[in-house]
């Protein structure tokens with residue numbers, strides 16, 4: 001993934017993704033400069049496929065679909081732009097945001 005310009009970024013997150021059994025077998029790193037176009041790298045919690053891509057997501061809820069097994073993961077809540085943006089090398093897993101499958 002390209003380097004993030006933290007002077008411009010509106011959203012960045014790095015968190016684990018659960019599979020059907022609730023095991024945190026996947027991970028996603030995602031960021032956006034405008035809360036519309038998101039770039040991400042993901043390890044699918046279902047099939048383990050590592051992939052990266054970009055997706056235009058102007059409205060909630062936000063979903064990322066695995067290119068390999070086509071299972072979508074729901075990103076339930078993104079922080080508001082007024083929140084402090086974490087660097088993507090920090091782990092968000094302890095905060096209140098939750099990521100669940102559909």
Ligand SMILES: [Zn+2]
Nearest residue numbers: 044047066069
């Ligand atoms: Zn998959």
